[in-house]
Structures are given as structure tokens and as C-alpha cells.
Amino acid sequence: MLSEKELNRYKHPIAVPGMGVQMQEHLKKARILIIGAGGLGTPVAHYLSAAGVGVIGIADYGVILEEDLHRLLIFNMQDLRKHKAKMAASRLFSLNPWNKHYPFLIQVRPDNARQVFQGFDLIIDCSQHRATHLVVNDACILDNKPFVMGEVHNWTAWWGGFNMAPASGAPPASYRCNEFLLDDFRNFDAGAMGATHGATALLMVNEIIKYLAGVPGLAGKLHTFNYLHHQFDVQDLHSDAAKIQGVKEQGLLSADDYGLEIVPDVED
Template identity: 80%
Template sequence: MLSEKELERYKHPIAVPGMGVGLQEKLKQSRVLVIGAGGLGSPVIQYLSASGVGVIGIADYGVILEEDMHRQPLYNMQDLRKHKAKMAASRLFSLNPWNKHYPLLIQVRPDNAKQVFSGFDLIVDCSQHRATHLVVNDACILLDKPFVTGEVHNWMAWWGGFNMKPDNNPILASYRCNEYLLDEFRNFDAGAMGATHGATALLMVNEIIKYLADVPGLAGKLHTFNYLHQQFTVTDLSSDPEKIAAVKETGLLTPDEYGLEVVPDVED
């Protein structure tokens, strides 16, 4: 139940047609894990918290660097060299003390993914790292967890809702099933614009909130945006039952098989 202070805080989103107190309470009951608290992840967690998502896990083992500040306005200059996950949790508590924000100073990898994911309803992979996407994909298939992932490459962005059941359709679309759709984005690796990261994060959060509120639009869809030419597309994701069955049969692979470079655990 929402407290009187929360009802006052969320009175404007509650007033949006189709939302109401019931759906705001549903957001409070939601548990979302965000992997990566950088250019894409930091605005994602900021707006998820502001929107009233009750429990937010923040998985990131990295530290704040000055060269990244242009796309990570959640942090301040005095935060340099501090752990992103810890500073993000601190900032979010000051933004919305009615939520719970858990910093996890870990690298998501095959030996911990299932354990970490088990306590959350939705996984949001903002790592922008293919090997991590594959680990997340496989762990979510094994745990039957929905997840969202995306990337931003200079003017180009994509994000989608994977391992989710679209309306009236039992077929699940995994990241592995649809990676061929993302090949064209591999050619846009140079540079990183701050505004494109922020804009993409907000579009993702809007779809995530709709998903948590049972509004269609995210499940089984791939969203792409060319910010330079203002070209936006939405494509239906496909399902490859053989690839999904192979993941269920084989389980999680080794870091080397994913192409994942394992980093030492953070000593905090």
C-alpha cells in the first residue's frame, strides 16, 4: 500500500488515464535489476526510481571516470573514481527514499547470474556488451525471467523486450534468436553522445513502466532509432525454438565460450 506521502508524491502519474493508485502500487511492488550504471544504465535507474519502482538492484563493478561524465549526469565531479553502483544507490535514495536501492559491486557472469537474477521480476541489461547480453539471455531463459536490453552507438540506438510473452502468443523471443537483426549496428561503434544515451534510456523506461503496468508494447518488439535522421522503427522479434531448447539443455556456458573477460571481484 502507498503511504499518504507517496500518494502525494505520485499524484500526477496516478492522475494519468489508465494508471491510478492500483498500478502505482504495482510499480512499488516491482523488483527490477539493472546491469550497468553507466551512460545508459544511470538514467534508466534514475527514472525507474523516480517513477516509484519499489526495489532496484544496481549491478556494476566499475568506477566513475571523467571521460564518461558527459553521459552520466547522475554523478558529480567529487564522485570520480568511486564505484558507480554505490554512488548511484546513494543518489537514488536522496531522490526517492521510499524505494530500496541495492548496489551490487559485481560483474554479471555465468557463475553468479542465476543466483543474482532469482530475486528480481525483470532484468534490464544496460551493459552494452555482447558477451554480457548472451549471459543474461541464457540465465533468463533458464529462470524464465523477462529481460530488456539495448545499446547506443553514436547516433544509432536499439532496445527490445526479450523472453517475454506477447499478448495472446506463447512464443518467446530470445536475444540469441534475434541477434542477426543487430548486425547492422556493429558498424557504429565509434564515439558516444550523451543526449542519445539519455533519450534512449527514457524511451526504454517508458516501455518498462508500461510493461510493469501490463500495458502492451515492449514484449517481443525491437525498437530502433536513428537520431541523426529521426528515423524510428519497431520490428516484431522472432523465436527460434531450437536455439531456446539448446540453452535449456546445455545451461550456462563458460566465460571463454561467451567471450567474456572475467574481472577480479571488487574489494570494497
């Protein structure tokens, strides 16, 4: 139940047609883990917290660097060299103390993913790292958890809702089933725009809130954007039963199998 102060805080989103008190209470019950407190993860976390998502976990083993501040707008100069996950949780608490924000100063990897994911009902992978995507995909398939992934490369971006049953009744799609769709949207040239990360995060959060409210549109869809030429597209994700069954039979692989370089545990 929302307190009187929360009802006042959220009175404007509650007034939006189709939302109301019941949907706001549903947001409060949601438990979301965000992987990566960088240019994509921090604005996603910021707007989900502001929207009233009750529990937000933030997993990141890195520290805040000055050259990244142009796209890490929840941090300040005095935060340099501090842990991103811990400072993100602190900033989000100062924004919305009605929610719970838990920092995980870890690298998500095969030996901890399923344990970390326990207790969360939606995983959002903002790591922008293929090996981590594969670990997240396999762990979520094994534990039947829905997940969202996204990346931003220069002027282009993509994101989609995976392991979710589409409104069409088609079987849920995994990340492994759809990598062939993503190759054209990967641009590994140097450079990162703050605005493209922020814009992508806002579009993701809008669809995630709709998903939590039971509105179709996120599940089984791949959204792609070219901000330079203002070209947007949405297409259906594909489900490959053999690949999904292979994950269920093999379980999580080794870090080497994923091509994941293990980093030392963070000393707090």
C-alpha cells in the same frame, strides 16, 4: 499499500488516465535489476526510481571516470573514481527514499548470474556488451525471467523486450534468436553522445512502465533508432525454438565460451 506521503508524492502520475493508485502500488511491488550503471543504465535507473519502482538493484564493477560524466548525469565531480553501483544507489536514495536501491559491485558472469537474478522479476541489461548479453539471455531463459536489453552506438540505438509472451500469442523470443537483426545497428566507431543515451533510456523506461502496468507493446518487439536522420522503427522479434531448447539443455556455459573476460572482484 502506499503511504499518505507516497500518495502525495505520486499524485501527478496517479492522475494520468489508465494509471491510478492501483498501478502506482503495482510499481512499488516491482523488483528490477539493472546491469550496467553507465550512460544507458543510470538514466534508466533514475527514471524508474523516480517513477516509484519499489526495489532496484544496480550491478556494475566499474568506477566513475571524468570522460564519462557527459552521459552519467546522476554523478558529480566529487564522485570520480568511486564505484558506479554504490554511488548510483546513493544518488537514487537521495532522489526517492521510499524505494530500496541495492548496489552489486560485481561483474555479471556465468558463475553468479542466476544467483544475482534471484528475487528480481525483471532484468534490464544496459551493459552494451555482447558477451554479457549472452550470459543474461541464457540465465533468464533457464529461470524464465523476462529481460530488456539495449545499446547505443554513436547516433544509432536498439532495444527490445525478450523472453516475454507477446500479446499476439506468439512464443517468447530470446536475444540469441535475434542477433541477426542487430548487426546492422552496431557501430563500433569511437564516440558516445550523452543525449542519445538519455533519449534511449527515457523511451525504454516509458515502455517498461507500460509493461509493468500491463500495457502491451514491449514484449517481442525490437525498437531501433537513428537519431541523426530521425528514423525510428519497430519490428517483431523472432522466436527460434531450437536455440531456446539448446540453452535449456546446455545451461550456462563457461566464460571462455561466451568470450567474456573475467575482471577481478571489486574491493569495496
